[in-house]
Amino acid sequence: MNDTAKDNRKNIGEVFLSAKGLCRDFGSGKSKTVAVNNVDFEFRRGEIISIVGESGSGKTTLAKMVLGLLSSSAGEIIFEGKPRDISTQSKRRLYWQNIQAIFQDPFSTYNIFNKVDEVLMDCIRLKSGRLQSGRLQGGGNLSKEEKFERMKDACSFVNLKFEELSNKYPFELSGGQMQRLMIARIFMLKPKLLIADEPTSMIDACSRATILDMMLKLRDEIDMTIVFITHDIGLAYYISDTVYIMEHGVIVEQGTADQAILHPTSDYTKRLLGDVPKIYEPWDFRAG
Numbered sequence: 001m002n003d004t005a006k007d008n009r010k011n012i013g014e015v016f017l018s019a020k021g022l023c024r025d026f027g028s029g030k031s032k033t034v035a036v037n038n039v040d041f042e043f044r045r046g047e048i049i050s051i052v053g054e055s056g057s058g059k060t061t062l063a064k065m066v067l068g069l070l071s072s073s074a075g076e077i078i079f080e081g082k083p084r085d086i087s088t089q090s091k092r093r094l095y096w097q098n099i100q101a102i103f104q105d106p107f108s109t110y111n112i113f114n115k116v117d118e119v120l121m122d123c124i125r126l127k128s129g130r131l132q133s134g135r136l137q138g139g140g141n142l143s144k145e146e147k148f149e150r151m152k153d154a155c156s157f158v159n160l161k162f163e164e165l166s167n168k169y170p171f172e173l174s175g176g177q178m179q180r181l182m183i184a185r186i187f188m189l190k191p192k193l194l195i196a197d198e199p200t201s202m203i204d205a206c207s208r209a210t211i212l213d214m215m216l217k218l219r220d221e222i223d224m225t226i227v228f229i230t231h232d233i234g235l236a237y238y239i240s241d242t243v244y245i246m247e248h249g250v251i252v253e254q255g256t257a258d259q260a261i262l263h264p265t266s267d268y269t270k271r272l273l274g275d276v277p278k279i280y281e282p283w284d285f286r287a288g
């Protein structure tokens with residue numbers, strides 16, 4: 001991974017998704033939790049954003065609100081210049097054609113009763129908008145051969161062999177293969193925004209670098225915006241154009257990766273950085 005996101009900053013486009021005063025509470029009275037508290041953000045085309053914070057800081061709650069899986073207690077989300085409207089099933093479907101997510105647990109992405117070829121075929125159907133009564137139907141005007149070509153292409157993009165996997169169920173894949181299959185889905189769906197919630201937590205460091213590489217490549221190929229949600233401030237510095245640091249539901253630091261991480265203003269960011277002393281210096285292997 002020689003090209004960091006920062007090298008590509010010049011490719012960042014206009015704002016297409018933003019939020020103002022976003023809040024989300026859970027429970028009430030003494031047991032009330034303010035999971036997301038007055039959050040503003042602006043995501044641009046082709047931008048790589050990291051949201052960093054400790055466990056319980058509200059990252060996943062914020063992601064679910066952006067995805068439209070959780071309602072907000074206050075605030076608004078603006079999508080492509082207009083207040084986001086996901087009030088009906090068909091409006092939600094349209095919105096979801098633009099936005100995809102990868103969650104901590106890859107199993108949650110798949111219907112476990114669908115084999116790999118069905119998982120990928122669903123992407124072709126979703127892409128061609130052929131959703132009827134909540135179920136995926138048909139596959140657009142593509143011939144059977146064209147559909148197979150698309151599925152094979154997506155697998156080879158992530159170094160998987162379609163022929164070896166097509167007849168397997170997701171639970172028969174290794175953790176790394178499952179993660180790659182998730183990226184293959186994204187390659188086929190080509191969303192405008194990908195939210196990746198700790199996407200590499202299940203795999204070893206080497207596969208993790210490969211997966212990150214694939215995501216960055218995908219960003220370059222389809223001008224996708226990526227939001228990484230992570231505890232790892234070093235990773236955030238390395239891959240991001242823009243970093244948001246979240247503490248107890250509040251964004252306490254925000255800026256370019258250099259601003260937020262090399263020149264932090266909040267005590268919280270400084271404390272997180274205290275755990276990773278050499279974030280931007282080359283490692284000196286002679287020391288110690």
Ligand SMILES: Nc1ncnc2c1ncn2[C@@H]1O[C@H](COP(=O)(O)OP(=O)(O)OP(=O)(O)O)[C@@H](O)[C@H]1O
Pocket residue numbers: 026027033034035053054055056057058059060061062
């Ligand atoms: N469905 C829910 N009901 C009640 N409380 C919730 C719910 N979901 C999240 N919370 C609370 O909201 C807060 C933020 O949770 P969230 O899952 O967003 O944190 P996170 O930053 O993603 O943490 P992690 O890094 O551990 O994944 C936590 O205090 C959590 O207990």
Ligand SMILES: [Mg+2]
Pocket residue numbers: 059060061197
């Ligand atoms: Mg989380």
